[in-house]
Amino acid sequence: MESSLIEGLKDRVSTATGTYQSVGIVLPSNNYNELTHALFDIIQSKPEHPWIYVTITKPFHLIHREFKDKITESSIYFIDGVSRAAGIQTSNDSCYFLDSPSQLEQLILTIVNTVKRCGEDQQQTVVLDALSTLSLYNDGLLVTEFFSHLLNNLYLYNTHTISLCLEEEMNEYMNKMLYLKNEKIIKLKESFI
Numbered sequence: 001m002e003s004s005l006i007e008g009l010k011d012r013v014s015t016a017t018g019t020y021q022s023v024g025i026v027l028p029s030n031n032y033n034e035l036t037h038a039l040f041d042i043i044q045s046k047p048e049h050p051w052i053y054v055t056i057t058k059p060f061h062l063i064h065r066e067f068k069d070k071i072t073e074s075s076i077y078f079i080d081g082v083s084r085a086a087g088i089q090t091s092n093d094s095c096y097f098l099d100s101p102s103q104l105e106q107l108i109l110t111i112v113n114t115v116k117r118c119g120e121d122q123q124q125t126v127v128l129d130a131l132s133t134l135s136l137y138n139d140g141l142l143v144t145e146f147f148s149h150l151l152n153n154l155y156l157y158n159t160h161t162i163s164l165c166l167e168e169e170m171n172e173y174m175n176k177m178l179y180l181k182n183e184k185i186i187k188l189k190e191s192f193i
Contacts, residue, residue, distance in 0.1 A: 009038035024182035044070040050118040051076040059083040101137040104146040132169035140173030
């Protein structure tokens with residue numbers, strides 16, 4: 001069942017990101033691992049395509065350990081918003097470590113500068129894992145403003161976004177922001193899409 005769920009997720013996410021510039025994915029936390037596997041399968045299948053993976057949910061070293069083979073074959077750069085806040089001191093050439101997930105201005109600047117560095121001539125995708133987790137560290141209105149500014153900046157560079165939101169972390173601000181700002185919403189329920 002798990003592999004068919006991952007395959008279904010890969011198909012839905014690939015189709016959506018090929019058609020829409022901004023895609024929001026709402027999922028229960030028990031489907032989080034399947035979705036991240038599907039995302040890294042997609043990333044691995046497009047090694048020429050630049051990816052920027054912003055992690056607010058898991059520290060970079062855990063993602064790197066779990067998906068090492070898929071990461072080394074891909075053009076992917078990470079922005080880690082949780083390691084330093086958790087006291088994990090590490091460095092890696094393919095990852096920028098933000099001091100805290102509450103530094104939203106620094107996060108926007110880092111994402112936009114990374115997009116600029118990759119070049120406008122290539123279709124890039126920014127994955128926000130998970131946008132809803134930012135609301136645990138910041139006021140909901142600030143996260144809404146952050147997301148609005150980020151999408152507006154990324155549209156200027158024709159950059160696609162995939163925004164993950166955990167259903168359990170959703171609140172009034174998250175719902176409005178996600179549904180008003182994204183062109184496509186994929187909503188997962190337990191074990192089906």
